Amino acid sequence: MPQPYAGAQPASSPASGARRRVLAAALSAALLPLAGLGGCSRPGTAFRGIDITGADYAQGFSLTDAHGQRRTLADFRGRVVMLYFGFVQCPDVCPTALTRAAAVRQQLGAHADDLQVIFVTVDPERDTPALLREYMAAFDPSFLALTGTPEEIARTAQAFRVFYQKVPTGSSYTMDHTALSYLFDRQGRIRVVLRHEQTADDYLADVRALLDEAPA
Numbered sequence: 001m002p003q004p005y006a007g008a009q010p011a012s013s014p015a016s017g018a019r020r021r022v023l024a025a026a027l028s029a030a031l032l033p034l035a036g037l038g039g040c041s042r043p044g045t046a047f048r049g050i051d052i053t054g055a056d057y058a059q060g061f062s063l064t065d066a067h068g069q070r071r072t073l074a075d076f077r078g079r080v081v082m083l084y085f086g087f088v089q090c091p092d093v094c095p096t097a098l099t100r101a102a103a104v105r106q107q108l109g110a111h112a113d114d115l116q117v118i119f120v121t122v123d124p125e126r127d128t129p130a131l132l133r134e135y136m137a138a139f140d141p142s143f144l145a146l147t148g149t150p151e152e153i154a155r156t157a158q159a160f161r162v163f164y165q166k167v168p169t170g171s172s173y174t175m176d177h178t179a180l181s182y183l184f185d186r187q188g189r190i191r192v193v194l195r196h197e198q199t200a201d202d203y204l205a206d207v208r209a210l211l212d213e214a215p216a
């Protein structure tokens with residue numbers, strides 16, 4: 001059964017409870033139609049995340065990696081892709097998500113290279129390529145960071161139904177953002193959304209399920 005979208009609240013540091021509730025409500029409304037898609041997947045693959053096989057969003061991206069190379073989802077054909085949106089200065093949620101992703105990859109052992117973790121910055125103004133390279137290396141050198149112009153990032157986030165916005169903090173700002181992880185199968189099809197509250201075991205189980213699927 002698809003799970004309710006209670007976990008889709010944005011992640012940030014200081015935000016008022018009222019505003020958080022508004023955001024959470026808006027996100028739930030936007031994501032609710034997903035629930036109806038749960039039955040469409042091929043039989044046999046049961047996911048711990050939300051099965052969005054056949055969804056008409058989250059189809060891919062065309063962005064620039066932290067080495068200056070243009071990247072699209074097709075570059076990773078043959079591997080499972082875990083895609084996550086965040087920002088380097090995130091105090092808690094992004095580091096937790098990336099630490100979990102690194103643990104999942106480690107658990108795959110000899111199959112670690114069959115999983116590509118991709119981090120899309122929602123703060124392209126501050127997250128320079130150099131900073132993104134350094135940040136990825138701190139978790140797992142194989143992780144790939146993607147950036148783009150503010151317009152490209154906005155378009156990509158919209159295509160994934162990912163929400164983000166700047167939240168002023170005195171002289172600076174932090175970001176609210178959706179903290180979901182998207183899994184693509186080896187054929188580049190969007191398959192699963194995992195909530196931030198789910199465990200590393202849940203993430204690992206769904207990655208393994210996709211890796212174990214017979215080639216289409």
Ligand SMILES: [Cu+2]
Nearest residue numbers: 086090093094
């Ligand atoms: Cu974050």
